[in-house]
Amino acid sequence: MLKLLGDRPLGERDYYAVTHALAQDPVASCMVAARVEDHGIHPRSLGGELWSNDQPMSSLCFSGANLVPLFGTQDDVRIFAERAVRNPRACSSIVGPSELVMPLWEYTSEHWGPAREIRCSQPLLAMAAEPVIAGDPQVRRVRLDEIDAYLPAAVEMFIGEVGVDPCAGDGGRSYRRRIAGLINAGRAYARFENGEVVFKAEIGALSRSVGQIQGVWVSPDKRGLGLGASGTATVVEAIVAGGRTASLYVNSFNIAAREAYRRVGMHEVGTFATVLVD
Template identity: 60%
Template sequence: MLRVAGPRLLDERDRSGVQLALDADPVAACMVASRVELAGVDSWRLGGELWGVGNKLEGLCFAGANLVPLRGERLALRAFADRARRVGRSCSSMVGRAELVLPLWDELSAHWSPAREVRADQPLMVLTTRPAQAPDPLVRPVRPGELDRYLPAAVAMFTEEVGIDPRLGDGGVGYRARVAEQIASGRAFARFEDGEVVFKAEIGALSSRVGQIQGVWVHPDRRGRGHGAAGTAAVVDRLIGMGRVASLYVNGYNSPARAAYARVGFSQIASFATVLF
């Protein structure tokens, strides 16, 4: 039986064990794996902390801008909740496999500020081959000089999806910088017509094995015409060409998006959940 004395803060000495744990669930762990592959395990480079439980990391959790439980039975999740209560909430959301996020939130909900929303059913989907849907040939990487044309669509997508304007607090300086970074890295894609974004999406996380697509958005005036499926297929085609598995997760209630992703060829392998603050 796993005996839990409390999670420990992991460092570079734990990297091989962390990598083994992430490799065991590469699609669900993509967000964290992409960070670890780039920055290692030490928190000062990682942009967050990795907490571990057990000699073989039977429990693993990332704590940064998002709180991401990666593996663990109930005792490990309870240990993570204890640590999270002690340090206080600094994350903007909890996200990951539903069977980990929801029990962890059960432990924390009485101690942290109330959630704005709990999205308990978010199918996690993958595609390992070229898309079944023909890719939109006009979807391409956004160029750095197109930031000002791309940014309004990014703001609209974020506001529509998350429920808050990402420019609040600093007038949009931080969000603009993040979008500019995505563009500079070649991971923002769009179809432009007359200088306006018709479709957009990003590769939000990119590990050595998986690319996670996020921020899929179609201009409201152009919805229902197949732009979402064809545009997503173009991004999938790029990922498959890079030797990655394509992945995304979608709200269970979003029937049009789920239908579009099914046309592209995605299939569900698990369920995510997100707690928004």
């Protein structure tokens, strides 16, 4: 029987079991670990549920806006899928280690398919040392009073990466709040030229040990000039200076981005997959 962590009053024993499990692979677990560190493991504060079919060290899945399988056997994945399809779908994607995401999608696709897009091979990259190339001195943290200049680049990046307009539905109010939160936290970086963003990136998830970079974007008219590599190096420098490992995952078909990250010095530590289901 599937045990839902948080289906009963949570004790310290649950929290430490989960955090110990997440520490097994801090790079792959960064997205979930950051939430647990900030909010604990109660579903109401966490913004989702943590599931385990046995013990978190061997079987763990996060179910929220994203469905994130972290550890488990094929039997565990099947049981996670059964739990996921039992109620109306809450997630917009399944993301995590490819060897768990793809079978999880196979089990859930009958109920949730067809997928809008399947990215079955996304190299997971990391580095804990200084970049091997110089960072861009003009890349810096974005100020909140620059949000109106920053947002168009963020929206363009989101549409290009996810395939949907983040401003649809509520006119962009939710997405603006999300970006403002990253800016206020000092986790949005950009290079501005003549008041316009020509490079941007964010630290989307920040755990105690890992900073996961997201949303790397270069203005189309500035591509091929090395801004992606040097800008990313600046963000990596900031993460490493804080005593953390810098990480990101990239689509295997994005050869230009993969080459830029190779130049920075990032190396592959795993393979993620993403299934976009909304």
